[in-house]
Amino acid sequence: MTVLIRSLYSLLRNTHVASQRSYWTNMVKAKAYIYHKRFEGFPKETDLKLVEEELPPLSRGEFLAEAVYLSVDPYMRAYARTLPTGNTFIGQQIARIVESKNKDFPVGKYVVASFGWRTHTISNGVHNPSGTLPITLLPDFQGLPESLGLGVLGMPGNTAYFGFLELCRPKAGETVVVSGAAGAVGSHVGQIAKIKGCTVIGIAGSDEKCKWITHELGFDHAINYKTQDVEQALQELAPKGIDCYFDNVGGEISSTVLSQMNLFGRVSVCGAISGYNDEKPKAAVLQPYIVMKQLQIEGFMVYRWLDRWLEGVNQNLKWIQEGKLKYREKVTEGFGNMFYAFTDMLKGGNLGKAIVKV
Incomplete structure (x- = not known):
């Protein structure tokens, strides 16, 4: 009996160690564009630096979000004058929650967040009050694409x-x-x-x-x-x-x-x-x-108008459903094409909203 208990303990211990080893060897690696050099005139590709980061395990109250759509907007060029270099470049994204230890942000849901130009982000869902929109679950668009949360419904x-x-x-x-x-x-x-x-x-x-x-x-x-x-x-x-x-x-x-x-x-x-x-x-x-x-x-x-945010989203959604409001998206495929999508938008290459699909 003692031998059996020891065998079971050893099996459980080895299984736990193996699962831990598997977890650590499969830790999430995020790609991010770092604002490397301040823009002088029209942005150059060397002004941004694409890096890879290994993310730590989640702590209590955190969730891991994987980018699905990222936004490129004119304001990014204007704000760049005041941004510190060395940080992830700014921007909103629609991201899917792939792991969570926060009941308010369950796995499988989508968030709209100002995570910047990065593929994966760990967040506790708390709003950073530095002039960005709060992290929110994507509203129900009643069958319309999630990407509209970066455009006509965002x-x-x-x-x-x-x-x-x-x-x-x-x-x-x-x-x-x-x-x-x-x-x-x-x-x-x-x-x-x-x-x-x-x-x-x-x-x-x-x-x-x-x-x-x-x-x-x-x-x-x-x-x-x-x-x-x-x-x-x-x-x-x-x-x-x-x-x-x-x-x-x-x-x-x-x-x-x-x-x-x-x-x-x-x-x-x-x-x-x-x-x-x-x-x-x-x-x-x-x-x-x-x-x-x-x-x-x-x-x-x-x-x-943050206190009236859903008023605007709901009215725009209603106008779309009534056929009174039309939209168009210019979708660039691939996270590696973020800079191209950004500069193409600055040159006026888009009709409607410019976004990147990861």
């Missing part, structure tokens, strides 16, 4: 929803101009403006983009700023002036739009992509238009 969608409706306060019959109109946010804003009964003019950088926003998304007019005189085109398309302007680009285009706005026009400033790669952005002279036309201009960060 941060860009809410940027369009709150940034346009709260700051521009559009009224039926008004004329709205959107710059960067074929991007994730601009294409969304124009459609909301149409839902609200406005005449919408989009400014984009190619004939393909102009055709997409007018033929598929319902914009009334489109201007190709690379081949057309924006000032003259606006005078022809908006002879009674412009009431609302959603600004994604800044620079000369925005100066031209502001010069043709109506008295008490409203301007929502979302971004200034035209100057993101300039070390010393050129200052546009806007004050005469602002004063003489008594314009209301307000910049914003979408984080101010």
